[in-house]
Amino acid sequence: MDGSFGRVDISELPLVGGHAALDLVNTLERGVPAPGADPRDHLSDPAALLVWARRAGLVDAAEGEAVAGAWEGDPGVAWAALAAVRDVRESLHVGLLATAGLAPVDEAALSAALDRLHCRWVAAAGRSALERVARGAAAVRLVVGVAPAMLVPDRAADSALDVLRTADVARLRRCPLEGGGCGWVFLDRSRNGSRKWCRMADCGTEVKARRLTERRRAARAGRGEGAADG
Ligand SMILES: [Zn+2]
Numbered sequence: 001m002d003g004s005f006g007r008v009d010i011s012e013l014p015l016v017g018g019h020a021a022l023d024l025v026n027t028l029e030r031g032v033p034a035p036g037a038d039p040r041d042h043l044s045d046p047a048a049l050l051v052w053a054r055r056a057g058l059v060d061a062a063e064g065e066a067v068a069g070a071w072e073g074d075p076g077v078a079w080a081a082l083a084a085v086r087d088v089r090e091s092l093h094v095g096l097l098a099t100a101g102l103a104p105v106d107e108a109a110l111s112a113a114l115d116r117l118h119c120r121w122v123a124a125a126g127r128s129a130l131e132r133v134a135r136g137a138a139a140v141r142l143v144v145g146v147a148p149a150m151l152v153p154d155r156a157a158d159s160a161l162d163v164l165r166t167a168d169v170a171r172l173r174r175c176p177l178e179g180g181g182c183g184w185v186f187l188d189r190s191r192n193g194s195r196k197w198c199r200m201a202d203c204g205t206e207v208k209a210r211r212l213t214e215r216r217r218a219a220r221a222g223r224g225e226g227a228a229d230g
Pocket residue numbers: 175181182183184197198199203
């Protein structure tokens with residue numbers, strides 16, 4: 001498997017963020033794309049989005065069927081939902097980079113991103129309902145997303161706010177682009193907080209292999225130069 005996941009199907013895309021909203025950020029490749037190419041978006045169409053939303057736990061099976069029904073009846077609204085999710089995703093990414101100090105982000109960009117997230121959350125709140133809890137410690141619960149057509153973006157906005165408001169910033173990591181990683185974000189839940197790669201089996205191993213190749217190449221070049229000099 002190559003590190004870019006260019007050929008990975010959405011049904012197999014690794015979910016390694018430790019939070020659904022972080023996995024959402026990781027549905028876009030965060031590495032450096034080939035010159036002239038856009039980074040690959042694994043949420044390529046509404047169908048891919050729905051597969052991912054089920055896997056990430058944003059919607060359950062019954063909700064997924066309701067979403068599919070609403071989208072089949074109105075493809076325009078399905079694409080609007082996808083656009084809304086992508087907006088949440090990119091706003092959240094900027095918010096995470098800035099608030100967790102993962103990458104330099106200017107204040108204007110952060111402010112704009114948080115404004116967009118707030119707008120998405122306001123819309124989601126408008127499509128939510130309070131439900132009475134018949135037997136439980138709480139009197140009511142908040143059900144986010146009561147309109148199937150926009151259920152996925154509404155849950156995504158809710159999840160994005162949750163991670164920004166509750167995640168331990170000191171545990172937020174980005175798979176190190178400068179070290180050959182992929183730029184995905186994740187919560188480091190290791191006991192000593194030493195997790196560096198999003199997936200050791202992929203990014204970590206690949207970087208190690210690349211370093212070995214580079215060392216060998218440098219050693220060969222060094223020998224070549226020595227021969228030329230002598
Ligand atoms: Zn990675």
